[in-house]
Amino acid sequence: MPRVLFLGDIVGRPGRTLVRERLQSLREAYAVDLVIANAENSAGGAGITAKIANELKESGVDAITLGDHTWDQKNFESEIDQLVHVCRPANLPVRNPGRTYLIIEKDGFRLGIFTVLGRNYLAMKADECPFKCADRLLDELKSQCDAVFVEAHMEATSEKIAFGWHLDGRAAAVVGTHTHVPTADGRVLPGGTAYLTDAGMCGPYESVLGRDIKEVITTFLDGMKRRFPVAENDVRLCGCLIDVDASNGLATHFERIESR
Template identity: 50%
Template sequence: MRLLFLGDVVGRPGRNAVTERLPELRRRWALDCVVVNGENAAGGFGITEAICEEILGAGADAITLGNHSFDQREALVFIERQERLLRPANYPPGTPGRGVALIDTASGARVLVVSVMGRLFMDALDDPFAAAERALSDCPLGEVADAIVVDVHAEATSEKQAMGVFCDGRASLVVGTHTHVPTADHRIMPGGTAYMSDAGMCGDYESVLGMAKEEPLRRFLQKTPGARLEAATGPGSLSGVAVETDPRTGLAVRVAAVRLGPNLDETWPVFWD
């Protein structure tokens, strides 16, 4: 099975990069499942229903969120009816929406998508490891699910790596999001799980984490109240990770970074070309 995960979509440049390039990539690489983190899609803060439908319409099978899940208040309502939009599973009980979804792909395979959020340097939520354990135990790889993708939305690389170790051998891919900077540590772990500490972002890299540079810089220099952060408006790049799995086990056999667009050295899964 061929899986593609795309990192945090930031503002209009990120949305444009996804909607313009994803349909072609699905065809070119014969992708079975695409998961996109969309928590910064609405101007850098949350997601709206219209944007959610736009990303799904471009070819995403599921959209994961994170600490900005409910920055757009309408998400409190439409997340209940959109089963392919996932906020972190370790939000407290009673939070609208869901953190786990079993996706039926066009090829007939079933992909479990799990969203969890870290706790180091983040909002205090329930235990992400316990949430991941419940999801993996309820829907085992190779038995119920043909592939499993775990999005770890976290600040600390150590917490993301620990989640990778925790899920190794039980998930097809464990990938970090949130820091918006693609890491160079994509690999297949000893148990057969593909791992990457951060998929990077889909957005304008001539920025500060996807935001127009002036206000973030001013905040570091002055430490005083100022203007609202605004998403950068330059050309967007696509950033993420591609994985091919063994159809018998659901574990990874190939993994590659994906970076397409300006301001980054381009790379893609050459084993699919």
């Protein structure tokens, strides 16, 4: 039975370093077949570069997803098409470069992967309704793979939860990202879809969502914009493990993980 490891948002150099140091041992300890990671904050806390995407691949990440910071790094729009293991949110405008989904394989098991942006409170605006986009892609992918993993890159917990119920019984998993705070509601829904509102982040937890505490508090106090450097302490790797029944594409087991 294939086992998938999903890693929450990788934040800056601290997050990348921990993934590089710990991922292979985690793969072995948990008998992981495929690894997916959100890496939209991996370059200085905002965006990603081709170099970082390839380094993460070398570290053992099989597929990289992105979110509302997809285009934050200069020239990444000219690099993404060459990165066959990276997909951008599927419901961005069609004219955006990059893949809208990935299919990765292990021992004959084919896993489809895609991300959708939410429509509440995100600065980057989705072009297509995430619910309708997911419906469309699930229909498109069902003849190409054995199961589908869906990432909900959303701010509002209500939107994520509704989205999970909407896909229950059709996707192997619906896992939320973006808020960087791990939630305690992980489970397998009645229809067989593993669900988690937010996987948390791979990054420094002595922080405010991965950023320097003092700078963030100061901005709340005076309302002035300033740079928020990536924090460095209490770095943790957070995510979840999902076992998938290849015969029906649904989850049989869910487990949240956290490692230092």
